[in-house]
Every structure is written in structure tokens, then in C-alpha cells.
Amino acid sequence: MFKIHLNKRLMLYCCIGVGLLTTTVPNYAITDPDSDSVYDYLSSLSLEELGEVEVTLSDVFDIFDAVVAVKEVSVATGTNQSTARAPAVTSVITASDIEAIGATDLDEVLETVPGLHVSRRDFGYAPIYSFRGIYTQNNPQALVLINGIPMTGLFFGNRSHVWGGMPINSIARIEIVRGPGSAVFGADAFAGVINIITKTKNDIDGTEIGARVGSFDTYDAYLLHGDQWKGFDVAFSMEYHDTQGHGEIIEEDIQTSYDKMFGTHASLAPSAVNVQQRNFDARLDISRENWRLRTAYQGRHNQGTGLGEGSALNPNRLTEDRLHADLTYHNRKFTENWDVTTQLSFFNNESGAPVESWVLPPGAFGGAYPRGLFYSASFSERHTYLNLSGFYSGFKKHTIRLGTGYHYGDFYEVKELGNSGINPSTGLPLPPGSQVVDFTDTPYASMPEKARQNWHFFLQDAWAFAPNWELTTGIRYDEYSDFGSTTNPRIALVWQMTPDLFSKLLYGRAFRAPSFRELYLNNAAVPLPNPNLEPETIDTLELAIDYSVRKNLHLALNLFAYEWRDAVRFLPEPTDPNILSVQNAGKQTGQGFEVETRWLVNKNFSVLANYAYQHAVDENDKNSGFAPHQTGYLRTDWLVYPNWYLNTQLNWIADRKRAFGDPRTALDDYTTVNLTLRRKEIREGHWNFAMGVRNLFDIDSREPSVGPGQDGIITIPHDLPLAGRNYFMELRYRF
Template sequence: MLTGLCKPWEIAVLTLAILGIVDRALGDDLYSSDEDYFANDFSTNDFLASDETDDFEALLELPIEELMEVEVTGSTMTSKSIVTAPSSVTVFNQQRIKELGVDKLHELANYVPGFQSYLSSGWSHNHSISVRGRRISSALTDVLLLIDGHRINNARTGGASSAVPTFPLSQVERVEFIRGPGASIYGSNAMIGVINIITRKNANQATLAYGTHNRKTADLLVNDDLGSIEVSLVAHHDSDNGETYDVISNNTQSIVELRDKREFSDIIFNLAWQQTEVNLQYYENASKGYFLEGSTPDKDNRRESNLFSARLNQGFDWLSVDSNVSLEYQLSHLTLHGQVQEQGTFNLLSDPPSDAPLMTDVNFDDIEGYRVFWLNNWPLSDRQSFQFGTEYRFQKVRKTYAKSNFDIAALAEQSFPIASSDTMSIPTLVQEATTRDIWGLFGQYQHDITHATQLTLGLRYDRYASIGSEVSPRASLVHSFNNHHSIKLTYGRAFRAPAENELFLVNNPVIVGNPDLKPETVSTWEAVWLAQWQQTFISLGYFENHFTDSILLAPSDTGKLVFDNVRLKDSRGMELELHHHFNARWSSRLTAMHLFNNAQESFKEADTVGSISINYHQPNWQANLSSVYQGARETVISNSDRIKLNDYWLLNGKLAYQWTSEWSTNLQIKNLLDKSYDTPNNNAPMNNPVPNRGREFLASVSYQF
């Protein structure tokens, strides 16, 4: 009833008015003015944990100008502020994250201008992230994901979403969403964005939560000093039974009941001693009874993946240069089991005749990556610095066979009748074995021309064995006109090398690889205006992307989809981010992006996205109401026609209360209005778009020790 009478923004305004009355009723006797509130010494509050209270109250006391000085390292590999970083960047620290009613990385991305994320039909937690309306695949291939310096993008797919699909925000100390090219320092995959995550290493906390669909989560964060050695550990487990959906099968048109059951676990261990650091990360996730890579929905579909990453970082000084050498190793696995075609599909096309459904088992085992990275920072003067280094990567993908009850290779070649079996005993090569050497060399010059003007120039050379070489330049000028107004002018060129599955995927009835692919590239121009006052910050930016040799799935003469280099239409758009503190208790945040034009091939992305968040704070509790908007999209259905998906607003909320210095609780509500909405499917056309979850509750209790 409520949704029929009010729009989400109207509900937000109504809630603000109600909370404002409560605020006036409860708060007038506490502080006579906002100035008194900001000037108050909150360290005497006995209700709040001392470390978190000090951090949060300190944030409240800071004017917006100082909030914009929050550290950004992912843009240049050196410490910058949001204002001086030569990129369009949005930063969330742990306190800002805790205010919102979301708990996963892909959900937080929807509060960043230019970013959008939604559930697809690859698997039950396939929430791929796109930047500025460009989505080529569901694997997050053109955005580089860094977690504590680890390059998480997978060697086989080039993407990060299959390995770490739902990274928990409870583990994040700071996350930087960087829009635009980053290849001048990172190389391939940092094509249209970089997500740089720094995990928490200074907390001792245990959290348990329970919610809708029998969701259970547990978090443990431990930090300790063993003499001169600092040790930290973060661990997380999350599982739920999923929501039930009735969807139409691809072939028989019958109704299939499925659940988006999910399970995710990870552990991150860090050890630091003087200039030596060891970091270990392990992630695993599983889904069952859902779609599988966009194929026929079935209760027996199963997908499991895991990733292990180890990194040794050693710092040292020579002459006047600060230097770091990193050695990294990554090992990942992916297992797929499921129904590709329904019962009876090949009854007249198999020998011996079989009306069994086409089932497959695929194990992409022991996908390995090695990396040596040497970074140097040379301060040339008080106003000039030069960063330079080199990188070597080696990646290895093993030959992979699928086991099935039908001859998939014969099916791919349409050589009928195809062999059949009563067991999963027919092997088919689906991924060729490959190894690849990757070399990179880069340099970056930063010069504070005056106290108000900063220049950044960068250049990187990459050489991919058997693919070729790429040069990625970068130039940026940041100028502050006065204490309130600044402008950023940036140019960058970036690339993404084709992934191993795009090159050497074989014997697939629907999609095949193309060993002749070239790297795809983009040239990006940006202009960003920044305005800041004591209580308000505004960032308004304009960008243009010019793509060359984009890698897309295109129809071939055989009727299959093949990866190919195509010319994409250039895209351009505007982004807005606004922060405002009404007073010491009330704050708000607004984001928006609009694309003036975008490639037709990106029809699954919305041209307009945005968010609004309103936060209310009292000394021992806080409330947040936020809404995410995603514009209209299209998706492909089984007859290859496109259908339009309506735009939607999602309303989220959170209430948090600190009982003592050790104990706290919070209630998180996602999709507060129980909105029913659909999102685009994966590459494989289906009879219906992807249904999404309704209202979800999650209640948690935390203990700090």
C-alpha cells in the first residue's frame, strides 16, 4: 500500500521530518546549538567503545574540507587526498560503510557515481560490477580489483567477480572506487576503473548475525603485537537458503522452482615486521539450485570456486629512494556441474537414442599466477617526485575437459547423431592449456608546480607473449582556484589483454574462443569540478571514452557466438557526488550518473543511476535511510528479441545501538518496500529476465575485546 502512495524520495522526506521531530524533542536539552555539539568532548561518553567513538566523533568534528583529505593511494601508488588525486575517486572508510544498510562490495558500488551492479544469471551471487555503462562480460574484466595490494583478477577469465563475488564490507578499513584508466601504473584490466581495498588490521571484534532466508553470518577480527611483530586476522562466513522463484524453463516452457542459495567464506592473515609484510588470503564460495552460467535453471545445478593468494612485500631504502619488492602467488579452482539442455532435447539426435537432459561436469583446476613487482618512490625535491618500477607476471591455465552424458564436441560441430551414455563418461576438451609471460615497465612524474597546481605524467609499457605490446600514457592537471573551488583535467589511455578463455575456449555449442584477438583499448578525457565548504562538498565531472578493438561476443558464420574485436560507439556522460552536513546530527549524500550516449552493445546497462543517503546520529545510536536508483535496461529472451526492464528504486535502512563499550547491535533492512524487480540475464538467452530478492532483514550483535 505504501509503495502505491509514495515514491522512495517522498518516504525519505517523511522519515526525515519524523526523525527531526524526535531530534528536537530529545535533543534540545543536550546542546543549545550545533557549535556546542561540535565543540563537546565526546571522550567522556561511557556508552560508546573508546576507539570507535573517538574515530566517529572526530569525523563529526571535522569540516568537509578536512574530510576530503582522507587518504587515497590507488590512484598514484602514493598518498593523495580526494581533491589532489589525479582521478575521479570515491572513498568509503569503515565508519561510513557502517552507516549504510548494505554489507557486500557489489551493494556498496551502487552508491558510487558511475558504478552499477545487479544480479545476473551466471550463478546465485553473480553481482558483476560495471563502470560508466560498459559491461562486456559478467566477469569484471575491465576493472582491476586490488585487495591489500593483491591483484585478484583471475588468469583464465581476466575477471575478479568469479573469485570474490561478494566481498564482505565488515573487513574493509578503506575502499577506493577509482573511475577512469589506471593502466599507466597497473597495466591490463585497469581499463575503466580500479577498486582498491585495504582490509582492517587494527580491530578486535566478533560479530554474529541472523536474518531472512535463514541467513547466518559470522565475523572475527583479531589484531595483536608479538613483540615487534604485528599480526592481524580477519575471517568471515556467510550462508543462506535463498529465496524461492518460479521461472520458465528454456525449452519446455514449464515452470521450474529454484532457490538462489549462497555460501561464502574467506580468511585474510597479515604479519608485519619492520619493512617486511606477509599477507595470505583465501576465498571460497558455492551456489546450488540456481542458474548456471545462464543455462537451464535446475535444482541440481552447482557452482563452487576458491582462490588462494600469498604475498611477500619487502621494503628497503637505497640512496634517497623508497623501494618495495613484492612476490605474489595465486591459485584458483572452479567447478561447474549442471544441466545444459532439458530432458528430451536430443532424443532423436543421439546414438543410442536418449531423452536424458544434457549434464556436464567441468573442473578448471590449478589456475596459477605468479607476480614480481618492484616499486620505487624517488623524492626529487619538496615539490617533485618520481615513481618507477617493473613488473613480471607468469600465468598458467591447465587443459580442461568436461565430462558429460553426451558428446559435446560432436554437438558443437553439429555432427549428428551424437554419442550418448547412461553415465557422465564422455570427455570433451573445453579449454586449451596455456602459459603466458607478461612484462611491464612504468614511470610516473608528480610535480607541485605551485601550492595550488599539481601535474601528474605517467607512462607504462606492457609486453604480452604471443599477444603483443601496449603503451599506456597518462596526464593530469589539478588546480585549486581558492579554498573552495578546484578542477581536475585528465587524459589516459588503457588496455585489456584478451583473457585465456576468450582466446582458447573450444568445443562449446554456443560460445567459442578466438586466438586472433587483439587487446582492447580506451582513451578517456575527464574534467571534474570540486567545490567544498565547511559543511558541503560537491564533485561534478564530465567524461568521454573512445574505444578501439573492443572484445565482444559476435555471431559467426556457424551460428555460434565468437569473441571478436569490434568498434564500439564512444560514450560520454556526467557524474555527481554531493555531501552535506546539516548539523552535527544530520548528514546526507547524493550521487548520480547520466550517459548522454552509450554503445548499443551495452544495452543491459542503465543510462541513469544514482543514490541518496540520509544519516542521523546520537551519541549512542544512529539511523540511516538510503535509496539506490537504476534506470531502464534491456535484456535478451530466448527468441533473441530484446525486452525492456523497468527502472526501479531500492530502499535500504539501518539502525545501530551501542549498549556498552564492548557490546553493540544493529538491524539492517534491504529492499525495505519489498520492491519486485528484474535484472538482465547472462549471455545465454532465457525465457525470462532474472528475478531478485524482496525484503531482507539482518540483525547482528558485536563484541569488542
């Protein structure tokens, strides 16, 4: 039985907010727009329709050549809906928003979303997308999609630690759901869903090139092209990124602790964290009538390991090559009442590491490993998806969506090398300081080659049972070849209280599939696997209010509470407390709220702001730690002079507790300020120039490292530093 306890203060805030909103909203009649001009069109709209129109400073003053458009989201149900009506708590970030804030990577964009904080982990400095206090090192609880296709790997159950970021020039929009999405997307749509939609021919409509230079020896270049060719709509993009990384200093690592134990000086600390990158992305989108073919390549080379898998500074480099392809047939008028979509997609991922990849540096363990402790693993996996879905509108006041799909994931090649463990040739332990040996395809390999199959079926009904009321119910059943089945329901009640005021009461259940690392990895350096592991589950209850106060002022309030069960924990074995194993033994309950507003102050100035609060405790009723309890974001957009535009952003991260058992003091709060100055319409609109500064006041901002392990050692005592003050300049040209 699912129980959620909202504290009394939260409920009081909610009641006061509803009361204020409902007592101050007048009623307006609806008129139909019939003017071709933007201004005439806007003036002809009722406030109900204006509630669905996102009018930004750039729209009104054409700073970014945007058009006034309904702000829609498809990630909540699979069909386009306004964010106010969508049966989920959603955010949509457009290409205009991305350009306005001067973002250079996906992570910068996501940090603007209330309730979502981008943290870091030590291995690879990979991003952790923490929704509403749900925080784990490998972060499989956040589902990332590109054009609706999961980027989830089998080994970690996440985007991989060689994710390497996502460039932003080919992005048309990003749709984010805060909360569960398994009833629509299945596995891992647990804490939140991030769906990245790439640009089509209509989004690009011509040719654009650009280049950027910045601090830390950072260089970027890109090309976008969208046109028609022999009756086909064609879009093509290429993006290149190369950087040495911010090079912030790690004062101590795990080898520092070992040096103190053995009286050695093997650690490379204090030294710069290893976060260099070299990325190349290419995408092709071809469509005609009801058909669309998309292909993509993402190369991640010369990727720094952050602090490495062993939490010790090292010079290692990682690589990853990803191929994507999908063929989609979508016919909105398949029959009179059917809107049908069929999609076949393919995703292949190959990751690699050097043969002599340090886990610990030369001289480790009192000099027992004079050349270092090595372990190198390379993985290859492929995924094939086949999905069929359709909307049926033949019933009065009902829109039915149903679908089925199949996924085959093949972890088809694993290569392992190292200089510790069991020698495959002799069956005896390798002595310290041995040469690197190959464990591949031997009984002593820690990760077997495995495959997973998944079949699913879902059904959803949107029922407009009364004027201004809509009830959406849905359920999805998933059957897995390795851990069994799971069923996940959702219920959403949306009430249009007035033409400008929407309220939503939402319930959903989601699951997270066990990763291959948790099920099968048998390595003395990590907890024992558990082939009987169950999926993690979460139940979430939400209340959301969306209010267009005036045509230039929008407010939103979201309250949530959740219960996360069967969370994976590393716990001592009953037969031997010195050995850890993977177990479904954890639990987390959380609650909080998010407030956001967007205000067009006058014809030259707009403000966007949000604040989020969350409180979460574990199975021992102790603070869950790591994630900030409070976050705040402020963005201002100022038309300083015709065609000159200044964007200011302020990010506030506060109230981060340590997890239970970590003796360190809580992390300091931090506030960073970013500025971007942009000049457009240079020489008849062909040129676009921008310059920006990040972390203007050079604040020492840090993300949490993990606490003491079973041996009592804190691997990175002083946490993970983020970039200090840095600058960039960019130039774009549009043909």
C-alpha cells in the same frame, strides 16, 4: 586518432558549474594545528586543510569511534593523496561508512558509488560491476584488487563466476577509480578499478566477534583480532556466511522455449533461482618495521549456479578454493631521496563442479536426454607476481615514480566431463542420452592447459610546475607472451583554484587482455576462439571539480567521455554464417557526468547524495543497452538519541534500454529503500547491536538478461529478479 564529442548541453552545464563555483569562494589563510583535541584541531585548520578532512556525523559524535582523518587514496598513483588532489576521479569508502549503512557484502557498498552500478548475469548470478555504461556479461573490464593484487582469472578474465562475494568485516577501506587505470595497474584497469584494503593490527586493535541472522536462512559469524606478538604487529580475521538465497521466481528459462518447440515439459520453471552460498574467509597479516606478510584463504562451497551456464534452472552446486599470499618490503627512507617497495605475491584458484552438472534438465530436446544434458568443467590456475617500484624526490618540484614487474599465470589443470560431443574412445559423436565421459587430456577437450607471461615497465612524473598547479604524466609498457605488447599513457592536470576548490583535467588510455576462453576455448556450444585476438582499448577524457563550500558541505562534479575500440563481439564466420567466432569488431562511445555532495546539516543529521548520467552507443550508432542511463543515491545519517543511530538509503535505477535487436520493452525503473538502526556503546562500549530491512517496500526490481541469440531465442524472457523485502539482525562484542 582519438575523438570525443561532448554534447553542447553537457559543456554548458560544465561552464555554468565552474562559473558558479569560482565566483562564490572566498580566500582563507592557513594556520597550523597545535591542539590535541579533535575540536581544537578542527577549529585551527584552514578551509584548504578542511577540504582534505572527512568530517562525518560519526566522527563528530563518536557514534562509530572514528577519528578525524585525511581522506586519502593510493589507487590513483600508487602513493597516498587526498581525493581532491589525486589525478583521477576517485571514491574512498571507509570501514565506518560500511558499518553505518549496515552493508553485509561488497556489492551493497559498491552500489553507493556514483557512476557504478552492480548488475547480475544469469550464470551464478555473478555481479557485473558496470562503470559509466560499460557493460558485458563476463565483466573483465572492471579490475578488482585485494591489497593491490589482482583477483583476475585467466579463463574468463574476471573474478570468476564463483566469486561468491566479499565479506565486509575485514575491510579497512575500499578505493575506487572511475575511469582508466592501466598506466598504473596494467591489464583490465579499463572501465574502473576497485581496490579492497584489509584491516591491519592498528585497524582492529583488540578482539571483536559478531554474528548476524537474516531472511532466506542467512547466518553470518566473524572474528577479528589485532595485537602485538614478540615485536610483530599481527592481525587475524575469520568470516563465515551461509544462505539459501532470496529464491525469487524465474518464470521462464531457455528450456521453456525448447519445451514449446518439442511439446515437452522438461523445464523447472517457474521455480526459484539457485543462489545459495556457503563461504569461509580467513586472513592473517604480520608486519614488522619495513616488512609485511599477508596470507588469505577464501572458500566458496555450495554455490548456486543461478541459472547455470545453459540459462536453464538446475540444482547444481559449484565450489572454489582460493589461496593468497604476499610478502612486501616497503622502505620510505631507503635512501635520502628514494621510497622503495618490493612485493612478491602468489594466488592459487581451484574451481569445481559436480560430475553430472546440468546444462539442460532431464527430458531436454524432446526427451533425447532423459537424464539431462551434462557438462562439467573444473579449472585450476596459479599466479605469481614480482613487482619493484620506487619514488624519487631528488629533483626540485618533481616526484618520479618508476617500476617494473613480472607476472606468470599458469592454467595448469583442466578437467572436463559431459555426455555430448566426440567420444574420445571412438572418435565418433556421442549419441543423445549417453553416459558421462571424461574428455580430460584428450584431443577433444575444449580447453587446453596454457600459461601466460607478462613483463611490464612504467614511469610517472608529478610536476608542481607552478603554485597550486600539478601535472602528472605517466606511461606503462606491457609485453605478453601470447598476444604481444601494449603501451598506455596518462596525463592529469590538477589546479587548486582556491584553498577549497580543485579542478582536474584527465586523459588516460587502458586495455583489456583477451581471456583464455576467447583465445583457446574450442567447444561447439560457444563461438570459435581466436588466437589472433587483440586487446580491447579505451581512451577517456575527464573534467572533475571538487569544492568544499563550507566545512560541513562538500560538492563534486565529474564529466567524462570515452571511446572503446576493438571490443570483442561474437560474429558469423565469413565462410559459414551459421558459425560464430570471437572477433575484435565492436566499438562503443559514451559520455556523461556525475554529481555528488555530502552535507552535515546539523549536529544530529547528515546527507550524502549522488546522481549519474551516461549515454553510450555501439559501432552501429545504436544504444548499447543493459546499463542504466541514470542512477541516483541518497543516504541520510541521523543521531536519533545518544548512541541510537538510523541510516536510510535510497537507490534509484532508471532508463535502461534494450540492446539493438532485442524486441522486448525497456526494463522498468526501480527505487529501493533500505533502513538500518544501530545501537552502540552498550555496557561501556563492548556491545554493538543493529537491525535492518532491505527493499522496504518490496519493490519488484530486475536486472537485464541477454537478448535473442542466433536462433532467435531469448533465454530468460522476464529478466533476472533481485531480492524482495528482507531483514537482518546483528550483534557485535568487542573485548
